[in-house]
Amino acid sequence: MSTRSVFAAELPWPDYDAAVRDGRRPILVPIGSMEQHGHHMPLHVDVLLPTEFSRCVAERIDALVAPPFTYGYKSHQKSGGGNHLPGTTSLDGATLVSALKNVITEFVRHGVRKIAFMNGHFENSWFIVEGVDLALKELRWDGITDVKIVILSYWDFVTEETIKRLYPDGFPGWAVEHGGVLETSLMLALHPQLVQLERAVDHAPAKFPPYEVYPVRAEWTPPSGTLSSPKEASAAKGEILLEVCTKGIVDALRVEFG
Numbered sequence: 001m002s003t004r005s006v007f008a009a010e011l012p013w014p015d016y017d018a019a020v021r022d023g024r025r026p027i028l029v030p031i032g033s034m035e036q037h038g039h040h041m042p043l044h045v046d047v048l049l050p051t052e053f054s055r056c057v058a059e060r061i062d063a064l065v066a067p068p069f070t071y072g073y074k075s076h077q078k079s080g081g082g083n084h085l086p087g088t089t090s091l092d093g094a095t096l097v098s099a100l101k102n103v104i105t106e107f108v109r110h111g112v113r114k115i116a117f118m119n120g121h122f123e124n125s126w127f128i129v130e131g132v133d134l135a136l137k138e139l140r141w142d143g144i145t146d147v148k149i150v151i152l153s154y155w156d157f158v159t160e161e162t163i164k165r166l167y168p169d170g171f172p173g174w175a176v177e178h179g180g181v182l183e184t185s186l187m188l189a190l191h192p193q194l195v196q197l198e199r200a201v202d203h204a205p206a207k208f209p210p211y212e213v214y215p216v217r218a219e220w221t222p223p224s225g226t227l228s229s230p231k232e233a234s235a236a237k238g239e240i241l242l243e244v245c246t247k248g249i250v251d252a253l254r255v256e257f258g
């Protein structure tokens with residue numbers, strides 16, 4: 001690779017242009033949210049983690065990493081504590097979809113034909129699908145039909161074997177992992193200076209009834225803002241998760257992008 005950084009926005013435009021013009025080099029787009037993650041972690045966990053996964057993957061498959069989406073769709077009570085909580089700063093679905101569509105069509109204008117959205121915030125999932133669908137439709141109207149877009153969330157690459165290894169006392173499920181062992185361990189491995197584990201609140205996994213109410217019933221969310229305890233988190237677990245997920249994502253993108 002003739003370029004110096006995997007981060008697209010760190011390149012002068014002629015280097016960026018040379019890197020993407022022929023459409024062969026994938027661009028990875030981290031997408032997260034500004035969302036409370038308990039007393040022990042910063043508001044940008046969902047941005048920092050997919051950005052770091054993107055950097056690791058980009059180095060292995062010769063891709064570029066786009067500037068991340070730093071705001072995401074509204075926090076859902078049963079997966080992120082809820083959008084009523086302090087610090088959590090979210091976009092309307094239509095705003096996010098529109099921004100995603102704009103960014104996709106701009107990258108395609110530059111020549112990019114392989115795009116992967118690296119999601120770090122569960123609530124973004126269907127809005128990414130919608131942005132991709134609308135962008136591909138608009139591009140088809142312009143006669144552009146050779147764009148391929150992959151959408152993934154890094155936690156979906158955690159294998160059953162790894163879950164057994166990391167959660168010997170039982171796995172609470174991804175939905176209540178918000179601010180729990182997975183995210184905290186990854187943050188300890190990647191950004192330890194941003195984690196204050198001594199402030200982590202130990203509590204049983206949140207239990208929700210099988211329905212939702214709006215406005216939310218604030219008392220359903222544990223006062224800490226996390227949905228399960230981060231107490232068992234460690235940098236060593238984070239290293240395992242980083243390697244397992246990076247490998248899984250690299251393999252998937254090699255299959256899809258060649």
Ligand SMILES: [Zn+2]
Binds near residue numbers: 037046120121178183
């Ligand atoms: Zn999160």
